[in-house]
Amino acid sequence: MKACLIGMLAVPLSAAPSGSAGAFPGGLKSGEALTVPLQILVMMTALTVLPALLVSVTPFLRITVVLHFLRQALGTQTIPSNQVVVGLALFLSLLLMRPVLVEVYQTGWLPLEQGQVTRAEAWENGSKPLKKFLIRFVREKDIALLLEITKTPPPRSASELDLGVLAPAYVLSELKTGFQIGAVLFLPFLIIDIVIASVTLSIGMVQLPPVMVSAPFKILLFVLVDGWNLVVGSLMRSFS
Known part of the structure; x- marks a missing residue:
């Protein structure tokens, strides 16, 4: 890219x-x-x-949001570290964006390098694959909001949308999707926290924070169900 x-x-x-x-x-x-x-x-x-x-118009945005929610749900605070989370999100994003980048190179940069098109034509041709990718995941409600803010008349087709409107609309859509996935991830770990808190309070263990007791159980559950494989697999399939 x-x-x-x-x-x-x-x-x-x-x-x-x-x-x-x-x-x-x-x-x-x-x-x-x-x-x-x-x-x-x-x-x-x-x-x-x-x-x-890179962080706004690629799958990097959704992946980092979901991984952050997962880390918060597990209660591990800084494990995995920010570098690991960002590195994993970066590699997964490049894996997903590779077909788009190849098409951008073949339709935009390669003809320009060979002198077949001008810079403006190369930009127009090269942006089409990116637009096609963004349109797949953007919500009509977010596009309508950005068109209203920019006072731009609605285009006849989605392919005629400008990147200046499409990119922020994609960011809004991905934030909503990431928060939805994060909320679903939180539920099983929240149930464990509630159960552990109820048990510790009922037996009078007020000196020990319930979070410290529930953390090993949450990590054990996550490992037993092969959580990383499930989370990453679901994330990758959500873009297919």
Whole structure:
């Protein structure tokens, strides 16, 4: 994805003659390349925005939300650590996004590299696979909200939605889905907490916090049912 963004934004200087003035701001014609300092500025800007795109318009968002809820439900606080959670979410996201990234490369960056299309056409063609992926998981209610906020007329079809509307709508939809899955994950562990708290209070164990007593039982239950396999498998299937 990084290579696609950089390649679509920066092209070799030899692509066009220098010193020509034209329709682009700064005196660049549509076929002329950017100067080296401007290319560096654009690339650095793209690299700065890339982490935000990674965590918002990919499955990374839903996966991290669910894993956070799972860790809270288990009551293990910092186990697994944030680095492990983020690493697992990153690898799972790349696995899910690989077909989309391959299609973006083949339809956007590759024709641009071969000089068959302009940068604008490459961006338009390369964004279509990403739009197709986002549309699969976005809710109509969230799209309607963003269209109302931006005062944009509704398009004739979902494929005509702008990424500026589609991306935040996808974030809202994924947050709702992640919270729904997290609430379902919490229920069995909450039942264990309630049962343990009732037992400890009934026998007068007020000196020992119920959370400390229930933690081993929750971890044992999670291990016995092979919880990581079930959670990760369900997450991956939710995107298929």
